[in-house]
Amino acid sequence: MLESLSRVIIHAPHIPLLRHLALRCQTSAMTHSHAFEQSLETVASHCEDPVPLVYAQIFEHYPEMEALFILDTDHGARGHMLNEALSCAQDLLGPDTFATSFIAAERQNHEGYAITDDIFEAFFTTMHSVFRGLSNGEWTPAMDAAWQAVFEKVAAARL
Numbered sequence: 001m002l003e004s005l006s007r008v009i010i011h012a013p014h015i016p017l018l019r020h021l022a023l024r025c026q027t028s029a030m031t032h033s034h035a036f037e038q039s040l041e042t043v044a045s046h047c048e049d050p051v052p053l054v055y056a057q058i059f060e061h062y063p064e065m066e067a068l069f070i071l072d073t074d075h076g077a078r079g080h081m082l083n084e085a086l087s088c089a090q091d092l093l094g095p096d097t098f099a100t101s102f103i104a105a106e107r108q109n110h111e112g113y114a115i116t117d118d119i120f121e122a123f124f125t126t127m128h129s130v131f132r133g134l135s136n137g138e139w140t141p142a143m144d145a146a147w148q149a150v151f152e153k154v155a156a157a158r159l
């Protein structure tokens with residue numbers, strides 16, 4: 001609410017409190033976005049391909065999900081899915097040009113695979129946990145806060 005408000009009232013110099021809140025909101029969104037990108041850079045600098053590790057953790061927690069990927073022999077769908085999820089996270093921390101509707105639609109598409117909302121959202125917490133583990137001690141509280149904001153925004157992204 002405040003975030004969308006901030007876009008409108010950021011140029012309201014005569015309402016100092018609103019302007020202050022709007023700026024604070026914008027700054028926090030920018031910080032999350034920056035920290036999120038830094039978290040991805042950290043992972044990239046320590047691991048060439050985190051995709052198999054993310055799916056290994058998903059399948060450890062939800063063994064029944066592995067069989068759903070049987071046709072994905074070249075792991076292309078796995079990589080594409082992860083890439084889309086990261087793009088959504090980035091967009092959710094920024095302008096949200098597509099992520100909320102994309103996630104809401106994918107929740108429904110995934111129902112066809114018996115993937116509940118909990119499992120769908122676990123994809124994001126799993127990425128966070130794997131990435132954090134790969135960071136070689138470079139993970140920061142700001143990165144955790146950014147990912148926490150992603151979890152909350154994903155949980156709210158529904159039709």
Ligand code: HEM
Binds near residue numbers: 068069071106
């Ligand atoms: C643990 C959670 C999830 C599971 C188990 C899951 C499972 C699947 C499965 C079985 C497929 C079909 C793979 C194939 O065609 O061989 C798929 C495709 C896809 N999923 Fe997920 N999904 C999850 C979460 C997500 C999330 C969070 C997103 C994005 C926000 C997402 C986006 C997609 C997309 C875009 C495709 C199409 C990929 C392609 O065919 O190239 N999925 N998912």
